[in-house]
Amino acid sequence: MAFYQQFAQILNRHPKTKLALQLSASGFIPAIPIFYWKQNAVAEREERRHEVATKLRIPNVQTIDDLLVEKCQPGDVILFDRRCECCASGAVAAFGCLLGKTFLCDEDDGTRSVERGSYEHCGIVVPGLSNAPGAQYDPSNLCLLEATPGFGVACRPLLTRLEMSRSRSVILLPLSCPGEKRFAVDQDDDSNNNLSEKTRFLKDQTYTELTKFRDKWIEDSEKERYDRQHSFLSIMGVLMYITNLYPTFPIPISPSAWLVLQGLQECGAAMKLNEKQAQETRVEDFTRDGRFFEKDTVRLRPGWKFLSPVVMRETSTS
Structure with a gap:
């Protein structure tokens, strides 16, 4: 005392x-x-990583996730309704996630292609790193390119990314090029051989351009140490949006949405926009059809379209 x-x-x-x-x-x-x-949060992520890495996989037996990945092609967009409390990249990243959900996600007003969910993060499906013969059309070689706080601009195998996700909902927006009939009832299993010459050219161009886009952004991310900037850019983008100051600042409102839009523009699917217009894109904008809405939407070039959303993962909203 x-x-x-x-x-x-x-x-x-x-x-x-x-x-x-x-x-x-x-x-x-x-x-x-x-x-x-x-x-x-870190312990839970490591536990999930160990669970995925040691998962028993029976040869010639496909899981639901395997079947969903088979539906994907380069250029498809995947939306995430994340659980901010599960963010293992730190408090700043979780705070940026929470801000995005609060101010960048709209309530469903009948204009969205998805009924429920607050989607504030997205990624674009890109070709994987394998150059083996036939890998171009092998679903197991697909990766998801996305802007993240923990890994920078990350390119991870699509199946692993889906299995690792703890999001409330994960939605696939399939991208269809002119002349393509994805998911058609009368479509043969060997559909890649039944494409017209023009459609095949567009598919090959998409594959090639997204491969270049993937390599460029992975290299730039490592060089610029983007993993240290993502969370602060996300927070600043939301603050600029709610104060209506974003037209005067050269930063994207949503870094993940901006990256995906850049990829769609590079492969020729999305309309070319000036830099400031591209930076104003939100993840929510991908849920509206640009053929019918002019505001808060991602406009694709004539003939290109997003098909009906496919639910890849949906859990309780609690």
Whole structure:
């Protein structure tokens, strides 16, 4: 007791020291639950990674995820209704996720192609890294390219990314080029051999351009250390959006949506926009058909379209 009395007397004689300790305590106390939350989120992600890595896979037996991945092609867009509390990249990344859900996601007003969900993150399906014969049309070689806080611009196998996801909902927006009949009832299994010459050219062009796009952004991300910038860019983009200052600042409102739109433009699917127009794109904009809406939508070039959404993962909204 005498020690604490002496310590209090010392602090009273040194008000600046007392103030510094009070400020330190005020920052340390709320840091405790944040630290505990992050440790728990990281542990859960590692547990999921171990579960996926050690998953028993029976030869010639396909899971639901395998079947869903088979529906995907380069250029498809995948939307995520993420659980911000599961973000293992830190408090800043979780805060950016929460801001995006609060201010960049609209309530369903009948214009969206999906009924439920707050989609504030997205990625684009790109060719994988394998150059083996036949890999161009092998679904197991597909990857998802996305802007992330933990890995920068990441390119991960699509099946693994889907299995690792803890999002409330994951939606696939299949991209169809002119003349293509994806998911047609009378479509043969060997549909790639039944495409017209023009359609095949567009498919090959999409594959080639998205491969270049993938390599360029992975290289630039590593060079610029984008993993350290993503969360702050996301937060600044939302703040600029809610204050209506985004037209005067050269940053995207949603980095993940901006990256996907860049990929669609590079492969010739999306209308070319100036840089500022592209930076104003939100993830929500992919849920509206640009053929019928002029505002808050991603406009594709004539003949290109997003088909009806395919639910890849849907869990409880609680």
